[in-house]
Amino acid sequence: MLSQQDNELLCRVGPGTPGGAMMRRFWHPVCTSAQLPEPDCPPLRVRLLGEDYVAFRDSSGRVGLLEELCMHRGASLALGRVEEGGIRCLYHGWKFSATGAVMETPNHADPKYTARMKAPAFPVREEGGIVWAYVGPKELEPAFSRYAFMDVEPEHRVVLRINVSCNYLQLVEGGEDSSHVGVLHTNMARPGWKDNAFTRNPDVVNPAALASNDLEPALKIEDTAFGFHYVALRKTDTPRVQNARVVPFIVPYGRIIPAPAYQFTVLEVPADDTHTSTFLVIHGKEPVNEERIIELLGLNDPMYYNRKTCTFTASWTNSFGQDRAYMKESWTGLRGVEVEDAAIGLSQGPLYDRSREHLVPADQAVTRVRRVMLEAVRRAGEGGPLRALGLDLRGVSACDADLEEGSAWQDLLPSHRETPLA
Structure with missing residues (x-):
């Protein structure tokens, strides 16, 4: 048997939990490559360790993983347009690259503003038919493990x-x-x-x-x-x-x-x-x-x-x-x-x-x-x-x-x- 306390430690993986902190030290599969079959295909909602993300493949074929909700007003980017090298929020048209760079802010078209903003984005690797991501502390990012x-x-x-x-x-x-x-x-x-x-x-x-x-x-x-x-x-x-x-x-x-x-x-x-x-x-x-x-x-x-x-x-x-x-x-x-x-x-x-x-x-x-x-x-x-x-x-x-x-x-x-x- 396992005590209820230890059971909770192992099973709870959300943010702020000890098990979640351990899990966030590793690279994780977030989707298969087939789920993002081509450049500018529909984005994919991703649930990982109790948090929500959006994965997308940009016009060049590169995969990005961002927090699901737009940093502007919190609309889901999973409803967004994937086009012209990024993903665009439907609400106000803010557009983000696979690395989280803010490419356009149509309702505040100030290039200085966009240049200093960055959406929460996460390191991504595509290997073996799987898209992998690291969502833990940046300073603790480990080497990517190959199978x-x-x-x-x-x-x-x-x-x-x-x-x-x-x-x-x-x-x-x-x-x-x-x-x-x-x-x-x-x-x-x-x-x-x-x-x-x-x-x-x-x-x-x-x-x-x-x-x-x-x-x-x-x-x-x-x-x-x-x-x-x-x-x-x-x-x-x-x-x-x-x-x-x-x-x-x-x-x-x-x-x-x-x-x-x-x-x-x-x-x-x-x-x-x-x-x-x-x-x-x-x-x-x-x-x-x-x-x-x-x-x-x-x-x-x-x-x-x-x-x-x-x-x-x-x-x-x-x-x-x-x-x-x-x-x-x-x-x-x-x-x-x-x-x-x-x-x-x-x-x-x-x-x-x-x-x-x-x-x-x-x-x-x-x-x-x-x-x-x-x-x-x-x-x-x-x-x-x-x-x-x-x-x-x-x-x-x-x-x-x-x-x-x-x-x-x-x-x-x-x-x-x-x-x-x-």
Whole structure:
């Protein structure tokens, strides 16, 4: 269990909160590049860490992130005109560049006035099909952290965004919980379960396709420069050989999940205390078929997902689309990895009270997430160094492999010990 006080520390991310101060030390995804598809396209409202912004792509293709409300009289710039190298407020025509420079003030056409004014604007990077921004103190801006998926060709990468109406930590903990994979994702993880027989799922794209029927994995955990990584060791039919599934946790909300053909990088970005934007990047050595991924995740059904708004649409009003008749064949009565994960996170409520839970040894990675994050909140409050901050993360990965008895699981991903400071 987690005390209510510590739960509040980790879950509250708005301005003025200890958790929010820690979060504001990092670069964050704010939207996908596809959400701003071309120069002068419609602007996009962005909710991040309990505050509102507007993102836009100017006439040259550069992306800017400003506070949503115009510095003049507070009208939303998300209604504005994106044209001629900037974004123009509809109310009085004030126009701003991607860097916040005041370009025009039609109702006070004094060039000296515009020259000394500047709208609140934030550093932006566009990498790996994602627009990233830093919204913390200027004097503490860290180096930008690169992930492996940023270095592959665009056709070898698919980037998705799924907006879910619950606290980010519920989704983070679900992702770091290896024992749930063989249960919640039973149909994909353990085909043949209805006949009490294990048949390995041959789908090389599916991250829930387990190599073992063992539902009680033994966990071993090790702290790292980026947070921690752990191995879930499952029994196999081969003597003296275990299945080893290694997953990292990257402060403050990242993880990488292995599939035979691809790596699934997942970033659970807090929009506010009760809303999260899940950024999911699938990449590998071969081209990635977006429609195949969408189907695998269960997001091809509009009952679950609005592809235009990136919103997970299932809720208690329709029991998350659960089909009770389908449960004769499906463990959950749901369809798709992401649908199952999001439904469980939402079922815990907007912000889960962890003081009421009862943990078991299989929850060790979940408790380590909390410990590492509480450490990050404390260090941020003291002005100390934070794990993962400014690191080059291209060497951070995940794997699912056989491990002979007596072998070191850390040797499966030696780069985790070598991740350098930027």
